Amino acid sequence: MERYEIRLGGSGGQGIILAGVILAEAAGIYDGRFVCQTQSYGPEARGGASKAEVVISDDEIDYPKAIKPDVLLAMSQKSCDTYLFDLKPNGMLIVDSTFVRQLPTSKALQIPFTQIARDRFGKEIAANIVALGALAILTGVVSLKSLEAAVKNRLPPSSADMNKEAISAGIEAARNILKGK
């Protein structure tokens, strides 16, 4: 596997950084790949926008930040608007259609992660885990087994059942997208 770059973007409180840490652990610890995971904050960080990046490779990683992301997951309109320009040509854009209503390209993959979390669990905070389940299917970059293990390792046992279902809900939504539904 060559260098593969994922950028996760959203607003504060959507669990973007936790999602980055989980994805990195899944690929790095459980799948045994080389992984770098980065958060960067600048003066704009107070605005509440947050991003997390994960670079995955079968070789050692020289530069740990995303240069031209292969995938952008945008959980908010602002993060979609801000980060899209960096995306690799023919890169994959996945958006949380609960919040991202103005799509910059017709090729965006739209899944209402937050709406799913709200409907299924009554908790919007689980949207990031739903998104990770979908990301695993749509990119194939991390195994489902490893994703489940990393989610279990990073989150409290009291929410383990919900998180397992959240991954499944993301998988299901992604498979429906792939089937063209």
Place this chain on the structure above:
Amino acid sequence: MERYEIRLGGSGGQGIILAGVILAEAAGIYDGRFVCQTQSYGPEARGGASKAEVVISDDEIDYPKAIKPDVLLAMSQKSCDTYLFDLKPNGMLIVDSTFVRQLPTSKALQIPFTQIARDRFGKEIAANIVALGALAILTGVVSLKSLEAAVKNRLPPSSADMNKEAISAGIEAARNILKGK
């Protein structure tokens, strides 16, 4: 403030990555600095050693990983042994003396973070927050107010009181070190 590099090392389950995320948010979001925070995983990650790096600067950060850390916080003997060689000459070594018994230098600052967490809260997991309180005092790299805000933001409300006390315990331990006690 010029580029300042902090490396946190420990074993899996000590909350090293969470500590890195909190420190980065404190400096980046609440103190308004430029910050990059990185986790790297390689084939050795399965061994349970973990590290997190935080680079802080008043200018934009070109290379986001630590090159020669100004500070190494080692929460385990293995992380102390593994990462010490990278430390900047005259860099600061802070160790959790609960676990780090073989000191590579007489200049190491020894605080029993885990023992403090165990004694005060009956929970070893709070050791990382005790360590952040001490780190803030010993390095001056992040304001206490910002550290408290980031801890509160990243951890569940149910543990807010304990975490506030954990920061205070770390501050106290660091001040005792500085007083030569």
